Amino acid sequence: MILTLHLVALAFYGLATALALAPFVGLRTPPRALAIAFPCAGAAAHVIGVSQLTPVGLGPALSMLALCLVLLQLASERLLRGSAVSFFAAPLATGLLGLAILSGLSPGGGRT
């Protein structure tokens, strides 16, 4: 269950990363609502996943760090215009969550 929720969050963060980087590779700027909806949906799944974790070990710590980054990114998006912060924060959060899943989400380092 925890792993599934993390994978769902990872998928949403991946989509958010693609949307954030789209204008810089010559694609059309995505709608702002969509650019906020994907990280929000990912964060919702991630919050449920993190709430079931035991906060001991590298994997859970990286997962919490990724969640904090996404929440700070969403807060910054409210204060700043456009998807500027997500340009860096979304790939970083996606990478951190990917690493967390790879290193294992249970205290011993195994997959839950």
Next chain:
Amino acid sequence: MTPGRNAWFVLHVVLSVLGVALMALAFIAAALYLLQFRELKARRFGQIFQLFPPLERLDQLNRFALVAGFPALTLGVLLALGYGERFSGGLHVAKAQIVWGIFTWVVLGWAVWVRVVWHWAGRRAAFASIAGFSAVILVYVALKLAQPGVERFL
């Protein structure tokens, strides 16, 4: 009681992670600032100029993230010391973890000090944030590579 269920320990982890995340946000704001500054200086008004916020707001975000991150990290470290003393009869952590924790705290403290006390702003403050965060990550990776078996190290 296992560490994962102890309120002190959970609060320590949450505050420490929040502190590091705020430091990462300061790094991001600093990077955006420098990119935007370069575009403006070169009088290029392309995608970066269109999508990035004004320099002043990025500078404010950088300052906020540093000033909020430092107390969070400090409280996280103090809670770890308190937890160790109260519940597990002293600190039982790897040397690498202590070195990285102190180094992170000193670097973040320095970045806050130059902003708040020396009133650094703009490019100089952005460079300080980037240098500080990069140093923390590099030292973390170096220590992690030196002691790959340390499971609870972040």
